[in-house]
Amino acid sequence: MNITIKTHLPFAGLLLSLAGSLFAADNINPSLDEIVVSASRTPQSIKSVTGDVTVIDREEIDRLRGGSLTDLLRLQPGIQTYTNGGMGTSSNIAMRGTNDNQLIVLVDGVRMNSGTTGTTAFENIPLALIDRIEIVRSPASSLYGSDGIGGIIQIFTKRGQSNKTHVYGSLGAGSYDAYSGNAGFDSVYQALKFGAQVSNYDTRGISARKNPTTAVDKDRDGYNNFSGSTYADLEFSPGHSLGLQYLESKGKNQYDSGYIGNYLERQQQGYGLTLKNALTEHWNSKLQYNVGRDQSFSISSATRNSNIETEQRQLSWQHDYSLTHGTVTFAYDRLEQDVQTESTGVRTLDRSRNNDAFVLGYVGNYAEHSTQLSLREDHNSQFGNYTTGGIGYGYAFTPAWRLTAQYGSSFRAPTFNQLYADRFGNPDLPSEKADNIEASLRYQGQALQAKVTVFENHIRNFIQTVTSGCPAGFTSGCAVNVGKVEVQGVTLEGSLPIGEQWLVTANLTVQSPRIDATDNLLARRAQRYGNMIVQYKNGAWDWSSELTASAERYNDPANRIPLGGYALLNSTLAYQINPSWRLQARANNILDKNYVLAAVSSTVDYNTMGTNVFVSLNYDMK
Numbered sequence: 001m002n003i004t005i006k007t008h009l010p011f012a013g014l015l016l017s018l019a020g021s022l023f024a025a026d027n028i029n030p031s032l033d034e035i036v037v038s039a040s041r042t043p044q045s046i047k048s049v050t051g052d053v054t055v056i057d058r059e060e061i062d063r064l065r066g067g068s069l070t071d072l073l074r075l076q077p078g079i080q081t082y083t084n085g086g087m088g089t090s091s092n093i094a095m096r097g098t099n100d101n102q103l104i105v106l107v108d109g110v111r112m113n114s115g116t117t118g119t120t121a122f123e124n125i126p127l128a129l130i131d132r133i134e135i136v137r138s139p140a141s142s143l144y145g146s147d148g149i150g151g152i153i154q155i156f157t158k159r160g161q162s163n164k165t166h167v168y169g170s171l172g173a174g175s176y177d178a179y180s181g182n183a184g185f186d187s188v189y190q191a192l193k194f195g196a197q198v199s200n201y202d203t204r205g206i207s208a209r210k211n212p213t214t215a216v217d218k219d220r221d222g223y224n225n226f227s228g229s230t231y232a233d234l235e236f237s238p239g240h241s242l243g244l245q246y247l248e249s250k251g252k253n254q255y256d257s258g259y260i261g262n263y264l265e266r267q268q269q270g271y272g273l274t275l276k277n278a279l280t281e282h283w284n285s286k287l288q289y290n291v292g293r294d295q296s297f298s299i300s301s302a303t304r305n306s307n308i309e310t311e312q313r314q315l316s317w318q319h320d321y322s323l324t325h326g327t328v329t330f331a332y333d334r335l336e337q338d339v340q341t342e343s344t345g346v347r348t349l350d351r352s353r354n355n356d357a358f359v360l361g362y363v364g365n366y367a368e369h370s371t372q373l374s375l376r377e378d379h380n381s382q383f384g385n386y387t388t389g390g391i392g393y394g395y396a397f398t399p400a401w402r403l404t405a406q407y408g409s410s411f412r413a414p415t416f417n418q419l420y421a422d423r424f425g426n427p428d429l430p431s432e433k434a435d436n437i438e439a440s441l442r443y444q445g446q447a448l449q450a451k452v453t454v455f456e457n458h459i460r461n462f463i464q465t466v467t468s469g470c471p472a473g474f475t476s477g478c479a480v481n482v483g484k485v486e487v488q489g490v491t492l493e494g495s496l497p498i499g500e501q502w503l504v505t506a507n508l509t510v511q512s513p514r515i516d517a518t519d520n521l522l523a524r525r526a527q528r529y530g531n532m533i534v535q536y537k538n539g540a541w542d543w544s545s546e547l548t549a550s551a552e553r554y555n556d557p558a559n560r561i562p563l564g565g566y567a568l569l570n571s572t573l574a575y576q577i578n579p580s581w582r583l584q585a586r587a588n589n590i591l592d593k594n595y596v597l598a599a600v601s602s603t604v605d606y607n608t609m610g611t612n613v614f615v616s617l618n619y620d621m622k
Contacts, residue, residue, distance in 0.1 A: 038106075038134040038154040040363045040372060041143055042320050042327050048363070048370040050392025050404045051138035052078070052440060052453050052491070061127055063544055063572050066172050066180065066586050066614030069122045069130070073153075075531045075546060077493045077507035078137050082524050082597040083123070084606045085208030086176070087201075088223025088253035091123040096137055096455060097487040097513030097525050098150030102412055102432070104140050106154040108245050110270035110290040113147060115310035115339045116349075118415040121266055121294070124251035126227050128170065128182035128199035131158040137455075137491075139408030139436045142374040142388040145333065145357055149410045149434045149459060157229045157247060160186025160195055167621045174586075174614030176220075178203035196230035208256040210596065210605040217256035225251040239278030246271040259301045269293040272314075282322045290314045307342045318359075326364030326371075333357040339416045348422045353382040370394040372406070383413050383431050405439040418463055418479040426479055434459040450494035457487040462515070464557055482557075484516040506532040520559045524598060526550045540576040545569065555599040566595035579622040585615045 034046045039053050046053055054076055064072050070091040074081040080094040092100040101118030104111070112120050133155050140148030160166055169183035184197025201224070208221045227249035235241040252265040272290030279285055294310040318331040334356050341349040361374040372392040379385050392406035412432040419425045438455035462485040470478035489511030497503050508530035513522045521527070529550040536543045548568045555561040569591050574584040592611040599605045 036134050038136050038152055039138075040329070040361060040374070041318065041331065041359075042329055042361075042363060044327075044363055047402070047444065048365050048394065050370060050372045050394045050406045051136055051408075052438065052455070054135040054137070056133040056135070058131055061130055061133075062584075062618075063574075064127060064586070065170065065584055065616045065618070066174055066178070067127065067588070069125050069127055071588075072127065072133075073122070073135075074548060075533065076135060077491045077530075078489075078509050079135075080524075080526060080529055080550070083608075084598055085221060085255060086206040086223070086607060086609055087178070087203055088123050088205070088225065088251055089208055089221075089255060089606075091121075092119065092524075093122065093153070094522075094525060095135075095150040095153075096457065096489060096491075096509075097511050097522060098457070098459070099522075101415060102147060102149035102459075104144050104148045104152040106144075106152065107247060107270050108155070108157055108272070109274075109288060110247070110272055110292045111312050111314060111335070112268065112270065112292055112294075113312075114294045114308075114415075115312060115337045116308050116341065116415060116417045116421075118147060118412075121249075121251070121268060123253075124225055124227070124249045124266055124268060125155065126182075126199045126201060126225060126249070128180070129157050129197060129227055129229050129247070130155055132156040137453075138406060138438065139388075139390060139410035139434065139457075141410035141412075142376045142390040142408060143359065143361065145335065145355065145376065145378055146380075146411060146413045146431075149412050149432065149436075149457070157231075157245075158184060158186075158195070158197060159231060160188070160193055163188050165621075166195075168619060170616050170618040172614055172616030175612035176203050176205055176609070178612075178614060180616070191235045192232065193234075194230075194232040196228065198228040199226070201225045205254070206607050206609055208254070208607055209600060210607040211603070212256055213604060214258050216260040217258060219254075219260070221254035221256065223251065223253040225249065239276075241276045243274040243276070244272075245274075257300055259299075261302070262298070262300050264296060264298040266294070266296040268295075284320045284322075286316075286318045286320075288314070288316045288318075290316075304344050306344070309340045311338045312336070323364075325366040326362060329359065329361040329363075331359040331361075333359065337416075341421075343422070349416065349420055351416055351420055353380060355380045368396040370396075370404075374408075380413060386411050386431065386433075400443055400445045402442045402444075403439070404442070405437075407435070407437045410434045410436065412463075414463060414479070423474045424476055424478055429463060429479060429481060430461045432459055432461050432463055447497045448494070449496075451492075453491045455487075455489055455491075459485040459487070466557065482515055482517065485513065485522065486516060487511060487513040489513075501536055501538050503535040504532070505535075506530065515557070520557060521554055523555060523557050524553050524563070526553045526565070542574040542576070543572070545571040561599055561602045563596050563599065566593055567591075568593060568595070580619055582618045582620070583616075584618060585613060587611070587613045 035043050036046050039049045070081045078096045084090045105120040136152045140152040166186040172180045180201045182199035186195035204220050205222045229247040231245045233243040247270045250267045254263045270292045275287040277285045292312040296308045299305045313336040315334040321328045336354045338352040357378040359376045364371045374390040388409045390408035394404040396402045414429045436457040440453040442451045461481045464482045465477050467477040491509045493507035495505040513525045532547045551565045553563045570588045572586045596605045
């Protein structure tokens with residue numbers, strides 16, 4: 001791989017020192033093991049996963065109270081984020097240099113990607129509803145179908161973990177007139193477990209543009225979000241259960257485009273039914289039916305508005321058969337997508353497509369060896385058949401050291417906008433196809449944990465929005481295939497307890513996501529970025545600080561508009577008043593850095609927040 005590694009991040013030396021001390025111990029701590037489901041569609045130990053997986057637990061989520069899901073994801077290895085302004089504005093995720101529409105996002109198993117853009121409104125999924133997140137930075141098409149070129153993020157909402165009634169809630173306030181409140185409960189009645197939660201966040205915000213050229217764009221652009229979720233699980237006999245779930249999130253944010261009254265209102269819904277059956281001692285069946293809806297309405301001028309409605313209906317029937325040294329999985333998936341768009345009352349798009357797929361997978365463990373195989377055949381009413389596969393192998397040559405390697409193919413069908421949007425789309429666009437290979441060396445000792453992962457992703461028929469060379473009348477640009485993109489890189493990550501009270505974690509990604517034909521970097525992708533987190537606990541006190549840094553990027557595909565590198569310092573201080581009550585304060589951008597994540601043009605940047613604080617009082621019944 002042709003990557004020049006120049007690590008100017010202030011914590012790079014720490015990572016190197018961690019790697020140098022890996023040989024100090026060779027003991028494994030069973031408590032460090034976790035169970036994940038996203039990497040293979042079946043529960044498996046994270047130690048046996050051959051792909052690159054991260055689990056974000058409840059404690060890490062709670063540290064960012066008052067922040068956003070994007071803020072949380074930015075701290076993870078291999079992930080970059082950028083927003084078009086302050087809280088509530090469009091948020092985008094680039095995993096290992098891939099596009100935000102090359103990522104599958106599930107919330108409790110429900111697809112949340114928009115059918116029109118292929119992206120997910122991360123800004124409207126509040127942290128208050130989330131219990132756990134699994135991130136798979138490996139191709140996911142052979143398990144989940146289209147869009148899995150970069151990987152998968154699966155979000156799990158809060159659910160009761162005991163047989164007792166549990167009540168929780170939080171109130172908070174902070175800079176930019178920000179206020180939040182959330183409350184929820186979990187309970188049990190005989191064989192029925194159920195619960196619900198609601199969350200509200202409101203802020204006057206900041207101006208979405210840093211240096212607006214018109215007076216009306218110098219105002220503050222506010223944001224409000226109201227969200228809720230509920231669930232019920234009934235075990236009607238041993239090994240047989242029926243579950244219901246519902247999630248709704250509604251966000252409204254103002255933005256800048258030269259008109260004083262413009263805003264975007266976006267509503268997301270996800271609901272479903274799950275039937276689980278233990279057919280025999282070794283054979284389990286899971287039948288799911290889910291519906292995901294995404295609706296947005298925006299006003300961009302006194303005479304122009306737009307409305308977009310997307311619905312995705314998903315049926316999945318999965319069978320898992322356990323063997324002596326592994327599990328065989330067979331599944332049938334069906335996805336139906338409908339999209340309707342209007343511009344100022346005129347219907348501009350009304351399309352639908354459906355996809356049928358069969359999945360065969362195997363996860364095996366034998367002594368020091370672990371394997372993972374997957375094969376998927378997709379048949380789409382729009383783009384025809386496509387076959388993807390994956391193979392992974394891991395070898396634990398000591399109880400603490402493990403080497404893994406994995407290959408996976410993936411694809412992404414063009415979105416409805418890229419195919420059919422008025423004066424933008426091209427119905428002849430072929431699907432993107434990719435081949436990814438990676439290898440990692442992992443160490444998991446009694447205290448120290450570390451991992452080095454090398455990856456290379458070759459993406460063909462890469463689809464990009466361009467503004468030149470488009471057909472006449474395409475005033476907003478057009479979607480075109482720009483050929484082959486190669487993403488090469490390496491990720492380093494580690495964590496080290498220091499005594500009983502301190503914990504240091506860090507990650508660093510060095511990558512080169514480039515278009516072959518021009519050798520240009522993909523827009524808004526840094527070649528070096530990472531994080532360092534220091535945590536301290538002493539009795540009732542809990543303190544942590546995060547340093548996030550990124551090298552220079554370019555805002556445009558032509559690499560003519562540079563975005564300077566930056567470093568941010570954030571910190572959280574909490575005091576446990578008693579077992580149920582916790583007081584917490586968080587400060588972001590403590591050094592008040594003037595930085596840019598994205599730009600409108602060479603002269604107008606999207607704004608970012610200066611120093612800001614958020615204080616919350618939290619209750620968790622014990």
